[in-house]
Amino acid sequence: MILFDNVSKLYPTQNQPALDSLTMEVEKGEFVFLVGPSGSGKSTFLRLTLKEERPTAGRIRVAGKDLHRLSNWKVPHLRRRIGTVFQDFRLLPNKTVFENVAFALQVIGKPRRQINRDVPAVLELVGLDGKEDRLPDQLSGGEQQRVAVARAFVNRPLILLADEPTGNLDPGTSVGIMKLLDRINRTGTTVVMATHDQSIVDQMRKRVIELEHGKLVRDQSRGVYGYTR
Ligand SMILES: Nc1ncnc2c1ncn2[C@@H]1O[C@H](COP(=O)(O)OP(=O)(O)OP(=O)(O)O)[C@@H](O)[C@H]1O
Numbered sequence: 001m002i003l004f005d006n007v008s009k010l011y012p013t014q015n016q017p018a019l020d021s022l023t024m025e026v027e028k029g030e031f032v033f034l035v036g037p038s039g040s041g042k043s044t045f046l047r048l049t050l051k052e053e054r055p056t057a058g059r060i061r062v063a064g065k066d067l068h069r070l071s072n073w074k075v076p077h078l079r080r081r082i083g084t085v086f087q088d089f090r091l092l093p094n095k096t097v098f099e100n101v102a103f104a105l106q107v108i109g110k111p112r113r114q115i116n117r118d119v120p121a122v123l124e125l126v127g128l129d130g131k132e133d134r135l136p137d138q139l140s141g142g143e144q145q146r147v148a149v150a151r152a153f154v155n156r157p158l159i160l161l162a163d164e165p166t167g168n169l170d171p172g173t174s175v176g177i178m179k180l181l182d183r184i185n186r187t188g189t190t191v192v193m194a195t196h197d198q199s200i201v202d203q204m205r206k207r208v209i210e211l212e213h214g215k216l217v218r219d220q221s222r223g224v225y226g227y228t229r
Contacts (some may be wrong), residue, residue, distance in 0.1 A: 001190045008056050009056050029185070033037060043194060089168075126180055143217070175200070205222040
């Protein structure tokens with residue numbers, strides 16, 4: 001589903017590469033934690049997967065497409081198949097819960113009939129039924145993240161990329177968000193989550209890929225956050 005083949009990324013202003021000859025593959029339906037110290041290249045991996053950045057060297061395939069050969073006008077099509085969730089939620093502050101989720105479908109031209117069917121269904125899935133008319137600032141952090149997850153998932157993407165989705169949440173709330181991501185993964189959506197959240201990684205026992213200075217230093221199935229040294 002995601003294939004990085006000898007990928008390096010050197011940002012123009014940097015002298016050390018953010019990714020350094022990274023080769024890794026994520027299969028359809030997998031759940032993968034990306035871990036590693038700050039600056040190890042996790043967010044860069046996610047941005048390259050979305051074609052928000054281009055690699056300096058190497059090849060990337062996502063959902064069957066060679067990103068190097070994918071013309072710019074086809075990039076929105078690729079991104080429709082990839083949901084994204086971030087640490088800071090990124091909701092539209094002047095839109096209600098319903099409108100935030102509906103907007104994701106409106107911008108890709110889905111008919112009102114489908115929006116009125118799919119938005120309530122996904123809000124129920126994430127446990128927000130009854131809160132459709134609230135604005136983001138009338139929700140807790142955990143609820144705001146549930147809206148962001150609903151928005152990412154409403155179009156049933158092949159892949160969900162999450163960049164520290166529990167970074168602003170307390171431990172109990174984080175567990176709730178992880179249960180949701182696990183549920184989404186069980187529907188067949190491939191999930192890649194960059195995180196510093198040790199207790200979450202240790203609880204979930206999913207595949208763990210560790211980066212250091214842009215290199216893969218560990219790839220462990222049913223892994224933990226870090227080896228005890
Ligand atoms: N747009 C950019 N321009 C220049 N350098 C960048 C840019 N984005 C990231 N970098 C550099 O690339 C390296 C990898 O950064 P990246 O954000 O991918 O790491 P990360 O593992 O996600 O870190 P964190 O855990 O702090 O989010 C760092 O040295 C960072 O300073």
